[in-house]
Amino acid sequence: MSQINDRQLVRAALEGGKNAYIPYSNYRVGAALLSASGEVFSGCNVENAGYSPTICAERTAMVKAISEGHQQFSCIAVVSRGAGSPCGVCRQFMFEFAPDMRVILADLDGQVRMVTTAAELLPHGFGPANLDAG
């Protein structure tokens, strides 16, 4: 299993955020996702002049991992100014794959402000099990 600790994951998120494309909001976000197999996938937010095509750092990291065959995740670190919490779309996206995943929220100095889970961020979330319910 992975030997990476929270501090290292936060550092990877800070590194990932360096590539953020944020000409409109100037709100830099970095993410680092730890797969169950111990691999780290980083992400950043990528804005767009059309606004709605914008993608968040959390989903960038998750899509990178999923596209490379990973669907089980144990932790994600997200760093931003003031340690903002994930948007609703990202909460739903996390809940789909890893409701029990730990979510570490840190500021741009790497200070951890909150540790929670995807399920705690999306109480009573709608997920794959709902489609199986009779």
Ligand SMILES: [Zn+2]
């Ligand atoms: Zn988001």
